[in-house]
Amino acid sequence: MAEESAVKVCVRVRPLIEREETPAESAEPVKLYWKTDKQTIHQVDDGNFTKNFSFDRVFSAEETTLQLYQELAKPLVVSTVEGYNGTIFAYGQTSSGKTFTMMGSSLTPGVIPLAMEDVFQTIKNCPKKEFLLRVSYLEIYNETVTDLLCDSWKRKPLEIREGNNKNVYVADLTEELVTSPEQALAWIRKGEKNRHYGKTKMNQRSSRSHTIFRMILESRDRGDSASGENSDGAIIVSHLNLVDLAGAERASQTGAEGTRFKEGCNINRSLFTLGQVIKKLSDETQKGFTNYRDSKLTRILQNSLGGNAKTVIICTITPVTLEETLSTLQFASAAKNMKNDPHVTEVSDDGALLRRYRNEIVDLKRRLHEASLAVPAIGVSSVTQTTATEKETLSQILQEKDQLQREQEDRIKNLTKLLVTSSNFVTIKKVDF
Helix, strand or coil, rough: CHHHHHHHEEEEEEECCHCCCCCCCCCCCCCCEEECCCCEEEEECEEEEEEECCCCEEEECCCCCCCCCHHHEEEEEEHHHHHCCCCEEEECCCCCCHHHHEEEECCCCCCCHHHHHHHHHHHHHCCCEEEEEEEEEEEECCCCCCCCCHHHCCCCCCCCEECCCCCEEEEECCEECCCCCCHHHHHHHHHHHHHEEECCCCCCEEEEEEEEEEEEEEEEEEECCCCCCCCCCCEEEEEEEEEECCCEEEEEEHHCCCCCHHHHHHHHHHHHHHHHHHHHHHHHCCCCCCCCCCCCHHHHHCCCCCCCCEEEECCCCCCCCCHHHHHHHHHHHHHHHCCCCCCEEEECCCCCHHHHHHHHHHHHHHHHHHHHHHHHHHHHHCCCCCHHHHHHHHHHHHHHHHHHHHHHHHHHHHHHCCCCCCCCCCCCCCCCC
């Protein structure tokens, strides 16, 4: 069922870091421009509240990533298993905690590893369905889209295309099948090794690109696995996009020069376009055409911005900056008025990989059954009445048939292993990223 709006916006305040702390020799404490409560953030000037911004939730510096995930992100993740498209992304100035929120660390898992764990936990609670899951990981660096799961020597710029169904996709992007959260996180780790990071005055390890980790979930009602019953049933297809955006930055603050300066310009340009798209979608007086094509980021996320998806936007800020935090809060205020139209999408043709795999399993089982019935027709009673040459020929035929049966049985086992159900994967342990 469609919903008029399914956009949630929260703000997360990052704790002060070392360079923001009050120097020991200073008599003046560091100035904090913002104070928060559960749903509102206030601009403070000489002890007075001068501006207020309200959101679905405001997370203080003392609240954890897990709290944020449980309250806002988890319901969206669970809904993707139910068939809805979902997108979660973090937005904010450079060094405001976006990557920490999305990726986390080995001690403090971020939204992405927590989401992978919950996808499989939710599947475990769906005994009447089977799933086929695959993941991709792309980077937008200097307005060039590349595949983070591809070996560096194979990597090339990828094109963004639009299918007959108007869905936007990235051509030739690697998609890897996964059957556990550990497998999904292993692919993320590989992608992270290929991602562009760099050092600036604001951040020792600054993201120099936007990344989108996507899980495609295909599901169907389980029939009789032996006979292949219901192999022609409708397939539900959904996408979960987990986006880590590079941060808006000023060269005067980051000290960016040369390559870093070029990176910063492209980052700012794409974030500006994202802001303009969201502003257009949030203003009910501005109807008509929305231009997603000015940026690779907005083009790829087109379906998540005013389209068929549920979206959670996490805006990260620091209380010691005024203008940059104000800019982030203005973006967040526009985003909370954006309207999406999420609904479950069914695929009834062979466009779903799950259908092709299930049909192949059914066909292989049928051929195995037919082969087993055909063997007695050229069995021992016939062989005893033939010449030695004929016996050798028949023996070879039987060996080839036996080999083919083993290959078909192995193929059935391998395909079946790729179909995730509530009963065919190991109980989930704590996932370390």
